[in-house]
Amino acid sequence: MRIGLAGVGRIGAFHARTLAALDDVDELVVTDADPRAAERVAAELRLLATGATGATGATEATRETREVGVRVVPDADALLASGVDGFVVATATPGHAPLLRQAVAAGVPVFCEKPVAATLKETIELAELAASSAVPIHVGFQRRFDAGYRRARAAVASGELGFVHTIRAGTHDQAPPHASYIPTSGGIFRDCNVHDFDILRFVTGREVATVYATGANKGAAFFAEAGDVDTGGALLTLDDGTIALISSTRYHGAGHDVRMEVHGEKGAIAVGLDHSLAMSSAEEGVDFPRGPRTWSFMERFLPAYRAELAAFAAVARGERPSPCTVRDALEAFRVAEACELSRAERRPVDMSEIEGIGGGA
Template identity: 60%
Template sequence: MRIGLVGVGRIGAFHAATLKGLPAVDQVVVADADPGRAEVVAKELGLEYAADVPALLDSGVDGFVIAAATSAHAGLIEAGLAAGVPTFCEKPVALDLEETSRVVALVEGSTVPVHIGFQRRFDAGYQAAREAVATGELGFVHHVRANTNDAFPPHQSYIPQSGGFFRDCTVHDFDIIRYVTGREVVSVYAAGANRGEAFFGEYGDVDSAAALLTLDDSTFVAVSGTRYNGAGHDVRMELHGSLGSIAVGLDSHTALRSAEPGVAFPDGQPHMTFMDRFQPAYVAELTAFTEVVAGTREVPCTVRDALAAFRIAEACELSRHENRLVTLDEIA
C-alpha cells in the first residue's frame, strides 16, 4: 500500500522511517509546510515527496498519517475525511476542547476511519497490565501510580503550540489509565510548578505537575510528570490491587537507582527519549494503522478516546488554575 505522511519534523521523520520498514507498505510519500524540508527527508530515507497536502492526497495514497504541528491537526483530519482516505493523527486532535469536539462530530458522521496516536496502548507492558486487571489477577485495584518524566525539556518554540503540560504530556497517562483500568475519571485535583527555564511560565505553562484522579469505582490514581528528569526518560505505571501488584516500565533501562546497599538493579542504560522508550510500540501502532487501511481491523484508538483524555487534561488545567477539586461533569 501507499501511505502519505505530512510533517517531517522529529516524530514525522521517525514515523516515515518506521512506515518504510513495514511489510504492508510499498511506498511512503511525505509533505511538509516547508517543501524543502520534505524533499531533504525524502532523499535521506529514499521516499517520494509532494509539494503540499493536496498534491499528496491526490497522488493515490491509501492512508494518510498526520505528524504536523498540533495547531494543524484538525484541518488535516478534515482534509483526510474530504479525500476519503483512512487517517492516522498524532495526539491531540486539536488545541482546545471546542475544536476537538467539532472534529469528533465530523469523524463520527463520516465512514472514513480515523486512528489517533496514543502509542502506549501498543506497548507490551501496558497490554500485560491491562490483561492483569481484566482477568482479575490483581483483585480489585485500589491505587494506581503513573508518571511521565522527560529527560530534558523541549525547545522553547514548541511550548506555545503544545497546549500546556497536562494537554501535551500527561494526556498520555490519562489515556493509558482509561485503557488499562477500563474505568472513567470522575474528579481531579491538580497542581503545577515552574522550576526550570523561565519560558514555561512566560507562556502560562509549567515544567512539573501532579494530579490526584478518582475513578468511577473509587480507585485513586496519582499522576506526576516533569520536563527535567536528569536520570533519563522515565515512563512507568504501578497498579496495586487486593491480590497483587504489577509495574510497567520497570526493567534494566528504568531511569532510577536504588539507595539500598548492594542492589545493582536497574543495571542497564536508561532511555533518553520517548522514541527510544517506545520504539517497538510505534512499530506496532503503525502496523495496526495499515490493518485499518486494509479494512482488516477496527480503529484501535478513536477520536472519542482522544476527547476523553483531553477532557481529563482540561479538568486538571482548571484545577491547577483555581486550586480546587474539579469533577469531569464540569467539563462540557
C-alpha cells in the same frame, strides 16, 4: 500501499523511517510546511534504502528500511490528490484538525498524532465528525501497543490483582523539547500527561470522575512565558473509587522515565520496571537497575510505535477498526482540560464540569 505523511519534525521523521520499514508500504508521499525538512527526510530515506551507513537518524528503527519510493509534495492537497491509501498526520498540533477534516472529506483513512486538536471545542467537533463518517481515524496513543501496558490491562481484567485501589503513573521526559514547541503544545497536561490519561482508561476500563492538579516551574523561563509549567501533578479519582496519582516533568536528567504501577487487593504490577529504569536504588548492595537507560520516547516505545503504524496499515486496508478512536482521544483530552482548570483555579474539578459529546459530560 502508498502512505502520505504530513509533518516531519521530531516524531514525523521518526514515523517516516518506521513506515518505510513496514512490508505493507511501497511508497511514501511526504509534505511539510518547511519544504527543506521534507526534502531532508526524503533524502535520508533514499540513502537508508541503499544500505548506506552513517545516514542521520540511522537508529534501530531504520535497520530494516527497504527500498520504498519517496516523493515530496508541496502540501496536503497534492498529497491527497496523489491517491494515497492512508494519511499519517504528524504536524505540530494546530495542523491536526484541518488535516483530519481534509482527509475525511477525501475519504482517506487517517492516523493522527495526539492530541487531535488544540482545543476541547475542536476535539468535540472532530469526535462528532468521526462518529458521522465511515472514514477510519486512528489516534496515535502508542502506549496501547506497548507489551507492558497490555499485560497490566490483562491483569486488571482477569481479576488477578483483586480490586484495584491505587495507581501511580507518570511521564518524565529527560529534557525539554525545543522552546518554540511549548506555546502551541497545549500545556503539560494536554501534551504530555494526555498519554497517561489515555492509558489509564485503557488499563482500567474506567472513566475519571474528579481531578485535582497543580504545577511548578523550576526550569527554563519559556514554560512560564507560555503560561505552562515544566512539572505537573494530578490526583484523580476514577468512577469506581480508584485513586490515581499522575506526575510529569520535562526535566528528568536520569533518563526518559514512563511508568505505571497498579496496586490491588491481591497483587501489584508495574509497567516500565526493568533494568532500563532511569533511577538508582538508595539501598546498599542493590544492583538494580543495571541499565542501559533510554533517553527519549522514541527509544522507550520503539516496538510500540512500529506496532501502531502496522496496525494503521491494517486499519487503512479495512482489516480492523481503529484501535484508538477520536472519542477515546476526546475522553483523555477532557481529563487534561480538567487538570488545566484545576491548576488555574486551585480547586478540585468534577468531570461533569467539562463539556463532552452532546454538550454534557
